[in-house]
Amino acid sequence: MTIDAQRPPLLQVKDVAIEFTTVTGKVQAVEGVDFEIEAGETVAIVGESGSGKSTTAMSLIGLLPGNGKVVRGSITLDGDELVGASEQKLRTVRGAQIGLVPQDPMSNLNPVSKIGTQIGETLLAHGLATKKNVEEKVVETLAAAGLPDAADRANQYPHEFSGGMRQRALIAIGLACNPRLLIADEPTSALDVTVQKTILDQLGRMTDDLDTSVLLITHDLGLAAERASRVIVMNRGKIVEQGPARQILEDPQHPYTKALVSAAPSVAVARLRPEVFREQTDEGTAESVDHIVEVEGLTKLYPIRGQKEDFAAVSDVSFAIPRGETVALVGESGSGKTTTARMLLKVIEPTSGSMTFDGQDVAGLKGKELREFRQKVQPIFQDPYSSLNPMFTIERIVGEPLAFYKRGSARDRTKRVRQLLDDVALPESMLRRYPSELSGGQRQRVAIARALALSPELVVCDEPVSALDVLVQDQILTLLRDLQQEYRLSYLFISHDLAVVRLISDYVCVMKDGKLVEAASSEEIFTNPREEYTRRLLGSIPGNELDIAM
Missing domain, CATH: 3.40.50.300 (P-loop containing nucleotide triphosphate hydrolases)
Structure with missing residues (x-):
């Protein structure tokens, strides 16, 4: 996505401080945060749990917990101030102008409501569908999120979806109203790498098509550098470093950023550095290795109600573990x-096969x-x-x-x-x-x-x-x-x-x-x-x- 340097930033966050009121007093969760997001740009915030990433993101749409408050600073979307805005105004911003893809799909989808119903509620609430065409719009939204058989999927419940499908449903809800900005809070942290890549590719295609800016919250620097043009590094409620993604990875300045880069497994693999944790050796041959465990033809079958054939959870697996x-x-x-x-x-217990431990x-x-x-x-x-x-x-x-x-x-x-x-x-x-x-x-x-x-x-x-x-x-x-x-x-x-x-x-x-x-x-x-x-x-x-x- 090409950024228009002549346009003012879509989002401007200036000197934002956030406090939480607890039984022991005031806790400063975020202090003096400044950053901008251009129209059509993807920016990533990285840091450990408790660094203030999600708290900062939730402050943009007024979804801080009841004991949390922005006590200083300014948050503007297209020049429109959001700090201190009424709840009524924030409701018009949420979904329609700023969408959200939360982290945990199981706790953020209603388990007793069909997927189509949940997406339809969003479309109806923002006037993007009528009662007559809402089902059609839901199917279009699910299909745009990359879900196959969208019409059938709309009639299913969250527990009938895989983790990747649930995440796609959340993306569909987050982008249903064509928002100017999408907050993606650890959208793939619980998913396998192949599903993760599929989800992020789909998210990238959809935001490109809609010219939507993205604020990506993640603890994975490799993912941030691959998917974002700029990276913001947070630690203990403050921004310690920000800049172009490649610059942050290749030449980090702050000690905390250096520690993150050094510790990130995905970055280590991207470097293909040979000094991995353990040196690989070629001593001996397979015949001379002392195996503490030997597994041969291990199989585990589970009967399925109503079906003649059992389900093979594990089928004819053989391997050994050297001592x-x-x-x-x-x-x-x-x-x-x-x-x-x-x-x-x-x-x-296995259905068949053998396992030996120390012989x-x-x-x-x-x-x-x-x-x-x-x-x-x-x-x-x-x-x-x-x-x-x-x-x-x-x-x-x-x-x-x-x-x-x-x-x-x-x-x-x-x-x-x-x-x-x-x-x-x-x-x-x-x-x-x-x-x-x-x-x-x-x-x-x-x-x-x-x-x-x-x-x-x-x-x-x-x-x-x-x-x-x-x-x-x-x-x-x-x-x-x-x-x-x-x-x-x-x-x-x-x-x-x-x-x-x-x-x-x-x-x-x-x-x-x-x-x-x-x-x-x-x-x-x-x-x-x-x-x-x-x-x-x-x-x-x-x-x-x-x-x-x-």
């Missing part, structure tokens, strides 16, 4: 990654042998918010496996818990705290400490950093690497984020529709993929198209 190394399972949602991991953890048949383990196996194989789950008991202190959470398996005396267990917190770089002061008092990164460190409590040999990491900001991701990946080297841990690392996989894995197994389509060393997968599906996954990594100098 002390990391094997990654990658693929889109529904590819069978987590089901494979759950079978290896013996949470669910033992996992399927046949019972009683004492099963208890010993469970102590040697431990999981780290995706969500550090739901995987920790909110009623337990950190000391009890980390020490629970020790108590359950009666490891040592109470004094020994307390000593071990303190050592584990030290291993994951958490202070002893955390012992008496509860999960709600910790940040996301601190909670994931607690989850790692708990997984290490029994000194396992294999750790199954199921999307362990996908819910974290890039700086915290970098810390957790570094921690996992250091612990692996110290204790010679083996990892099965499950992820849909290939940029992260590139940085931590020794070997990669690519899954699609329950089957293993390609398996090789990480270096080979990323530099010389054989399968078209693998190439498509790699091509979808945000920032992959950037040519960033090392």
Whole structure:
């Protein structure tokens, strides 16, 4: 999109400060924010959770929480002041002039209302459809958002849509009124890389066709640089740096921006830097490798009501995990990654196939042998918010496996818990705290400490950093690497984020529709993929198209 330098900026934000009133007093969430967006321009705001990105964006349309207020500054859209505007005026701005694509499609779509009904309400509210033609307009809107069979989809509920389809529905609602500006708040953070690319491409086509400006909120610098002409970096409520996207990536000035660029996995992949987290080695041959896990012909079938054929969640999967190394399972949602991991953890039983751990048949383990196996194989789950008991202190959470398996005396267990917190770089002061008092990164460190409590040999990491900001991701990946080297841990690392996989894995197994389509060393997968599906996954990594100098 060509920007007309003669036209005044569409959006001007000048010296904006935002406060929240809490039980403990006033909290300054945003301070002195200044930026502009030209007509037809895409600008990205990047930063960690709590940096003020979304708060700034919501202030543009008067959707701050009830205890939040713009206490200083000016926000103008086409010269029209929005700070202090009446609710009636803001209602005419929302949707019609400034559209919104929120982050979480499940919590932002009404679960008991059909998709078509929700889009129709927006069109009717802004006078863009009548009761007679609203159904026709809804179908046109869904089709423009790239949803196939739009007429049928309009009659479905959100739970009948995939994550990508729900996000398209939100985009359709956000652009239904042809707004001048669209706020896209982490629009693809929960989606697979291929779905993410499809959604962003569709969003780009639609905003280009409508000459709509975009304010993209994201924590992914690679995605921001690929999709935006300018990048604004926020930290602790302030803008610390802003400028052309390539300039920010190649020559960051502020220490915080430098840290973001250094930690962003997608940027690291775009650079194709050889000094990945782990050096690839060619020592030995396949026959001489000590495999801690060997999986052969693993299959899991589920019966489907009303159908003769069972659904194959995993079909004839075979791979091995060398001792002390990391094997990654990658693929889109529904590819069978987590089901494979759950079978290896013996949470669910396979329909057929074999799994051996340290030479033992996992399927046949019972009683004492099963208890010993469970102590040697431990999981780290995706969500550090739901995987920790909110009623337990950190000391009890980390020490629970020790108590359950009666490891040592109470004094020994307390000593071990303190050592584990030290291993994951958490202070002893955390012992008496509860999960709600910790940040996301601190909670994931607690989850790692708990997984290490029994000194396992294999750790199954199921999307362990996908819910974290890039700086915290970098810390957790570094921690996992250091612990692996110290204790010679083996990892099965499950992820849909290939940029992260590139940085931590020794070997990669690519899954699609329950089957293993390609398996090789990480270096080979990323530099010389054989399968078209693998190439498509790699091509979808945000920032992959950037040519960033090392």
